[in-house]
Structures are given as C-alpha cells and as structure tokens.
Amino acid sequence: MKTLRTDYRAKTVIIATGSKPRVTGAKGEEDFLYGRGISFCATCDAAFYTDLDVLVVGSGDAAIEEAIFLSKFANKVYISVIHDEGIMDASKIAQERALQNPKLHFIWNAMVDEFVGDGKGLNKVMLRNLKTGEKIPVEVQGCFLFFIGYIPNTDIFQGILRLSDRGYILTNENMETNIPGVFAAGDVREKTLRQVSTAVGDGAIAAFMAERYIAETEYFNREFKETRGPQVVCCYDPTNAKSREILSALESLLSQYPSIKLSKIDVYKNKNMALRLGLSGEPCLGLMRDGEVKAVIGLEELSPENLKEKLSPLM
Ligand SMILES: Cc1cc2nc3c(=O)[nH]c(=O)nc-3n(C[C@H](O)[C@H](O)[C@H](O)COP(=O)(O)OP(=O)(O)OC[C@H]3O[C@@H](n4cnc5c(N)ncnc54)[C@H](O)[C@@H]3O)c2cc1C
Structure with missing residues (x-):
C-alpha cells in the first residue's frame, strides 16, 4: 500500500473501511451534517429533539420504525415520501402503525430541495413536490436521513477486488476476497446485517484466517518453493x-x-x-x-x- 510518504508491504491485508450513509445531495446539506441538524441514527439522537419538530426522509421499514421511535420524543415528525399518497416501501404492519400515530405527518410526492438554517443549526428543510414542482417549506430543527441507504468505502478497490452490484466487497464465509491473502470484514463487505455485532464477528474470522494464511504461506515457501x-x-x-x-x-x-x-x-x-x-x-x-x-x-x-x-x- 502506498501513502504520500511511505510504501507499506504486508504479508496479508484485512480491509475494514466500512460504509458511509448516503446523503441527498441537496443544497446546504454539507453545512448541517453530523451533529448540526442532520442525523443518521434515531436511537442515538432522538433525545436531542425532545419537544422539537423533525423530518424523516424515506418510507422503508427502517424509516417508518425510526419515525415511530422519534415520535416518543419529538413534538411533530414529518415524513417526506417520494411516492403517491398512501404508498410506502415499509411493510403493511409498519404502515398501519404509522398511519395511526397522531404525531406523524406525511408529505407525499416530495423530495428534499434545500437545507436552510443559521449559525445555530438547521431550522427549515425545503421540499419540492415532484408532480407540481411546488416548494414546501418544513420548519424543523432536525432531519433524519439514516433511512436512504449506505455507500461502501470501496472506491480505491474498484477494478482490483470483486465487488457486488452495490459496490460492497464480495467474500466467502472465511472473509476471503478474490485475491489470496486479502480479507474484508464489517460493513464494507456484501452481507445481510450491518451491525457492530456482525462487524466484530467478521473481524475475528478475518484475523484468524489472516494469521493462518501467513503461517501457511511460510510453510508453503519452506516446504515447496525453496x-x-x-x-x-x-x-x-x-x-x-x-x-x-x-x-x-x-x-x-x-x-x-x-x-x-x-x-x-x-x-x-x-x-x-x-x-x-x-x-x-x-x-x-x-x-x-x-x-x-x-x-x-x-x-x-x-x-x-x-x-x-x-x-x-x-x-
Ligand atoms: C449513524 C449510525 C448509527 C448506527 N447505530 C448502530 C447501532 O445502534 N447498533 C449497531 O449495532 N450498529 C449501528 N450502526 C452500524 C455500525 O456502526 C456498523 O455496523 C459498524 O461500525 C461497522 O464497523 P466497521 O468497522 O465495518 O466500519 P466503520 O465503523 O464504519 O469503520 C470504518 C473505518 O474505516 C475508515 N476508512 C474508510 N476508508 C478508509 C481508507 N481509504 N483508508 C483508511 N481508513 C478508511 C473510516 O474512517 C472508519 O474509521 C450504526 C451506523 C451508523 C452510521
């Protein structure tokens, strides 16, 4: 591996570069990311918005479940949904629970256009109606984007490691990639559940296999190649x-x-x-x-x- 100053050589490599939450790309977003009004985790940040108004972007299971969770703290929870009225990506059960919750307010056919605020933080999200183009100002102190997916940190491995259609590193259950001696663990690899517990499990397997790979390589060279x-x-x-x-x-x-x-x-x-x-x-x-x-x-x-x-x- 090359850095600006040093060329590092290793007998084996474990990649654990994780993934980052997908953002909307709307105007002003950069100004409010990470602790300044835009959040990616209701469990972590809901309490900061006690008795305040928040906006949730998305209508999948995670979005709806987290919006219901936020409603225990926030005064009002707006939910911006790109679909027509009544259509959500979440399961029927989650939809029914959401529609019965008096604190949740759906805004249909909408997408984020701009994040607006002042030196103190976010105070408005400008939505746009996808059908009419109408601007819809929503006055909120927090916006939750955790619910529109992740992007794996795999740009530097493109064309080197085998990646899934979504850009995650493909491994087998031993965390081995397509290159012998290169392992991947955690959120960066293609898998079903991305959580701390699964990342730790992956890490333990990758470390065990990496150690075995080094021992085998040394034996292989001694016993055969030399x-x-x-x-x-x-x-x-x-x-x-x-x-x-x-x-x-x-x-x-x-x-x-x-x-x-x-x-x-x-x-x-x-x-x-x-x-x-x-x-x-x-x-x-x-x-x-x-x-x-x-x-x-x-x-x-x-x-x-x-x-x-x-x-x-x-x-
Ligand atoms: C907002 C949020 C809330 C979450 N809440 C929970 C929760 O409550 N419970 C739970 O179990 N899980 C939660 N998760 C998921 C959990 O954080 C991840 O599953 C876990 O951290 C994955 O660990 P990781 O080591 O694979 O990746 P990460 O923890 O993402 O670590 C990857 C590291 O690699 C670094 N990196 C990236 N690219 C490079 C590079 N090119 N060179 C060098 N370093 C690089 C990054 O800076 C980062 O430090 C949450 C995730 C987010 C984003």
Whole structure:
C-alpha cells in the first residue's frame, strides 16, 4: 500500500473501511451534517429533539420504525415520501402503525430541495413536490436521513477486488476476497446485517484466517518453493481407503530413495495448500523438481504395484 510518504508491504491485508450513509445531495446539506441538524441514527439522537419538530426522509421499514421511535420524543415528525399518497416501501404492519400515530405527518410526492438554517443549526428543510414542482417549506430543527441507504468505502478497490452490484466487497464465509491473502470484514463487505455485532464477528474470522494464511504461506515457501531437487507431493484423503493405501506404499518406497523428498498434504483438511501448488485438491501425486510441479498423477492411475514406475522420472 502506498501513502504520500511511505510504501507499506504486508504479508496479508484485512480491509475494514466500512460504509458511509448516503446523503441527498441537496443544497446546504454539507453545512448541517453530523451533529448540526442532520442525523443518521434515531436511537442515538432522538433525545436531542425532545419537544422539537423533525423530518424523516424515506418510507422503508427502517424509516417508518425510526419515525415511530422519534415520535416518543419529538413534538411533530414529518415524513417526506417520494411516492403517491398512501404508498410506502415499509411493510403493511409498519404502515398501519404509522398511519395511526397522531404525531406523524406525511408529505407525499416530495423530495428534499434545500437545507436552510443559521449559525445555530438547521431550522427549515425545503421540499419540492415532484408532480407540481411546488416548494414546501418544513420548519424543523432536525432531519433524519439514516433511512436512504449506505455507500461502501470501496472506491480505491474498484477494478482490483470483486465487488457486488452495490459496490460492497464480495467474500466467502472465511472473509476471503478474490485475491489470496486479502480479507474484508464489517460493513464494507456484501452481507445481510450491518451491525457492530456482525462487524466484530467478521473481524475475528478475518484475523484468524489472516494469521493462518501467513503461517501457511511460510510453510508453503519452506516446504515447496525453496526445495531443490526431486520431490513427491502426496495429496491424500484420510477418509479414502485407496488414498491411504497409496500413501503407505509411497512412504515405504521412498524410504529407499532418500534423495527424493516426500511432502504430504491432507486435502480433506487443507485443500488450499494443494490449490496453491496448482493441483486440483483431489487425492493425487505431484512430481516436483526445484520447487516446480512437473507432472500430476491422479489417484485412479495409481496402485501400490505401479508406484515405482510412475515415479521413475524423478529417480
Ligand atoms: C449513524 C449510525 C448509527 C448506527 N447505530 C448502530 C447501532 O445502534 N447498533 C449497531 O449495532 N450498529 C449501528 N450502526 C452500524 C455500525 O456502526 C456498523 O455496523 C459498524 O461500525 C461497522 O464497523 P466497521 O468497522 O465495518 O466500519 P466503520 O465503523 O464504519 O469503520 C470504518 C473505518 O474505516 C475508515 N476508512 C474508510 N476508508 C478508509 C481508507 N481509504 N483508508 C483508511 N481508513 C478508511 C473510516 O474512517 C472508519 O474509521 C450504526 C451506523 C451508523 C452510521
């Protein structure tokens, strides 16, 4: 990784750059973000608006649930919805609860045009009716935008890591990305629930896998890449009887040829090690010389009787 002054090199990388709340892009927004009137978390900030008026933007489940929560503190909760009257993105149950709540006031076919305030903070949000173009001033001291989604902080990984359609990093359950040794954890990766608890779980898995990756890399280099001379890699599966039989015959045969190094990979437990060598991950023998795989012999071609003949290129 390059910074302005330093070039950092690492044996493995865990990306945890998170995501940021999506904003509306309306005029004046920058002036009121983060603690100055525009908030992204009702649970965190509702109490600041006790007996004041607030606006919620959005009509999905999160927006409606959070608007209901805000109504326990605020005097009035306006909800700006882009759809026609009566249409919301939230579930029917949430909609019914919202429509019965006397503190909630819906403004339909509306979108934010401008945030207006003074040195003390936000005091008005200018909405625009999408059908008529009419400007609708809403006098509020707070506006909640938490409900219109997130943008992952993945710009710098575009074209390098595999990303989902929405721009989140794609990983498997081991937090591995498409690049070996690069892991992703937390809100930045594609997943269902983005919460502190899941981010912490991801982080623990990524750290464990990163540590394992380093240990495996060191073993791989020592055992394979740095070995000189002839070497046989036996990829065996301890649950497969024929594979066990071949391993045993191979050990006995190679005890007579001390110049040929025997390395074993349990592909039932550690397929990755075989894949790193370019082998399939199935039981087989790899004939290597000077750290390079020269030939691969599948289990079906092997028998205890023909082992010596199959290994003859190394003898
Ligand atoms: C307003 C709000 C309220 C929330 N409330 C709750 C809640 O009540 N309960 C809950 O469980 N979850 C809540 N969440 C979600 C929770 O905060 C996240 O799920 C969690 O923080 C994710 O952790 P993370 O480490 O993946 O990302 P983050 O905590 O977002 O950390 C990412 C870090 O990476 C840094 N970063 C970004 N890009 C770069 C870069 N290029 N180089 C270096 N650093 C970079 C960022 O500055 C940031 O410090 C809330 C989120 C928000 C936005």
